[in-house]
Amino acid sequence: MSTSLYIITFISLILFLSSTTTTATTIGVTYIPSPALPPPEQVIANLISLKITAVRLPVPNPNIIRAFSYTNISLFLVIPNSLIPSISANRSAAALWLYDHVIPFYPRAHITAISVGTHVLANGDVTAADQLVPAIRNVYRSLNDIGIKQITVSTTFSFVNIMTTSFPPSSAEFQQPVDNFVIKPLLDLLTETNSSFFVSLYPYFVYKLRAEIPIGFALFQEHAYNFREDTVTGVRYRNLFDLMVDAVIAAMAVAGHENIPVVVAETGWPCFDSNHEVEARDVYARMYLQGLVNHVRSGKGTPLRKEGPSEVYIYEMFDTNDTETKGLQSDGAWQNWGFCYPNMSMKFGIDFSNGGSGVREAEVKPLTVVCVLLVYFIVLKRLGFI
Numbered sequence: 001m002s003t004s005l006y007i008i009t010f011i012s013l014i015l016f017l018s019s020t021t022t023t024a025t026t027i028g029v030t031y032i033p034s035p036a037l038p039p040p041e042q043v044i045a046n047l048i049s050l051k052i053t054a055v056r057l058p059v060p061n062p063n064i065i066r067a068f069s070y071t072n073i074s075l076f077l078v079i080p081n082s083l084i085p086s087i088s089a090n091r092s093a094a095a096l097w098l099y100d101h102v103i104p105f106y107p108r109a110h111i112t113a114i115s116v117g118t119h120v121l122a123n124g125d126v127t128a129a130d131q132l133v134p135a136i137r138n139v140y141r142s143l144n145d146i147g148i149k150q151i152t153v154s155t156t157f158s159f160v161n162i163m164t165t166s167f168p169p170s171s172a173e174f175q176q177p178v179d180n181f182v183i184k185p186l187l188d189l190l191t192e193t194n195s196s197f198f199v200s201l202y203p204y205f206v207y208k209l210r211a212e213i214p215i216g217f218a219l220f221q222e223h224a225y226n227f228r229e230d231t232v233t234g235v236r237y238r239n240l241f242d243l244m245v246d247a248v249i250a251a252m253a254v255a256g257h258e259n260i261p262v263v264v265a266e267t268g269w270p271c272f273d274s275n276h277e278v279e280a281r282d283v284y285a286r287m288y289l290q291g292l293v294n295h296v297r298s299g300k301g302t303p304l305r306k307e308g309p310s311e312v313y314i315y316e317m318f319d320t321n322d323t324e325t326k327g328l329q330s331d332g333a334w335q336n337w338g339f340c341y342p343n344m345s346m347k348f349g350i351d352f353s354n355g356g357s358g359v360r361e362a363e364v365k366p367l368t369v370v371c372v373l374l375v376y377f378i379v380l381k382r383l384g385f386i
């Protein structure tokens with residue numbers, strides 16, 4: 001009698017666990033500290049209360065990294081573009097950076113990713129592109145030298161700088177000449193080092209370029225008839241974000257690497273634009289960000305990759321002049337992407353904890369309940385109770 005109860009409990013437990021182990025995408029935010037903002041300790045307390053578990057630091061000052069010690073917030077650090085030449089030439093330059101930014105804090109500060117440079121190709125600087133893969137290799141080897149193997153080392157490309165097209169996603173490829181001389185060697189290295197591909201991906205800009213895209217498609221406003229079909233594969237896309245992620249995945253597959261995890265290092269929607277673009281407004285920024293959170297947390301993934309991107313970082317927490325990582329692009333177009341005011345109250349409500357669990361439970365629970373009841377029924381019948 002007690003044995004069968006154990007069996008019932010055991011099977012129910014397995015069914016329960018198997019229904020809840022879909023790994024949903026981690027949602028993080030970009031945070032650029034500034035003297036005009038509250039001190040990092042207060043910002044971190046706010047991040048925790050918002051249930052945000054990952055932070056991208058484009059300007060990783062050691063004091064800020066230290067402030068994240070003993071929190072469970074994972075950190076994505078960025079090495080400035082200006083250091084790429086020295087790091088690619090000299091492994092001790094990589095070690096030097098790690099001695100300042102990683103070794104004193106790791107693993108108390110939960111550093112999980114390092115991007116060697118950001119949008120290096122945006123300036124059309126082919127020399128810098130040439131030095132990218134050697135620099136990444138030097139950072140990876142320096143980490144290995146000191147016994148750290150859990151940090152993914154890569155670089156962040158901007159979608160518009162590397163892709164030929166996003167329509168249809170299955171026909172997307174990486175642009176030449178960078179495909180052959182930067183991206184392919186990078187993909188080989190990422191596979192060898194078990195690292196991820198980092199990409200900044202803004203449906204806002206693709207929407208602005210392509211008049212035929214309905215705004216609802218860019219803003220996760222999903223309706224039964226609101227889809228775009230990939231004419232090659234017949235796959236239906238219900239939002240522009242998935243379509244862009246799958247373009248990257250298709251291009252990686254063409255390059256011979258279909259399994260490298262994708263991290264969306266930046267995505268967001270502006271609340272205001274100095275050129276007075278009508279779509280740059282709070283109400284759309286809110287729709288995009290809440291739609292994004294709900295979608296990636298739902299665990300539905302994208303049509304080409306069932307687990308979706310492994311992490312997605314929202315650009316950004318506070319309005320800032322991100323001159324360091326935006327480089328030449330910082331002509332005023334990047335100043336109003338924050339979802340919080342400097343006093344840390346939100347410009348508009350976004351529920352970061354929402355979405356995923358709710359949607360997933362609704363889909364899975366009835367099935368689990370049916371399975372559990374079925375098992376009970378079979379066991380009870382076998383034992384002769386019914």
Ligand SMILES: *[C@@H]1O[C@H](CO)[C@@H](O)[C@H](O)[C@H]1NC(C)=O
Nearest residue numbers: 048068069070071072073110
């Ligand atoms: C971090 O996570 C661990 C394990 O989930 C938990 O025990 C600990 O209390 C968390 N720490 C903080 C500061 O949230």
Ligand SMILES: *[C@@H]1O[C@H](CO)[C@@H](O)[C@H](O)[C@H]1NC(C)=O
Nearest residue numbers: 086089090091092093094096
């Ligand atoms: C390599 O970098 C280290 C530290 O920055 C420096 O001391 C050394 O002179 C450099 N070596 C070469 C060959 O540039």
Ligand SMILES: *[C@@H]1O[C@H](CO)[C@@H](O)[C@H](O)[C@H]1NC(C)=O
Nearest residue numbers: 149150152193194195196261
């Ligand atoms: C590769 O990385 C993933 C997650 O980052 C980890 O779960 C896995 O164990 C790693 N595999 C190897 C061979 O190191």
Ligand SMILES: *[C@@H]1O[C@H](CO)[C@@H](O)[C@H](O)[C@H]1NC(C)=O
Nearest residue numbers: 036318319320321332335336
């Ligand atoms: C960014 O810089 C511009 C011009 O330099 C300035 O007007 C604006 O207030 C700055 N914004 C922030 C958030 O610092």
Ligand SMILES: *[C@@H]1O[C@H](CO)[C@@H](O)[C@H](O)[C@H]1NC(C)=O
Nearest residue numbers: 340341342343344345346347
């Ligand atoms: C925070 O700042 C915003 C914008 O300046 C203001 O509207 C809001 O009332 C402030 N919130 C608090 C709690 O002070």
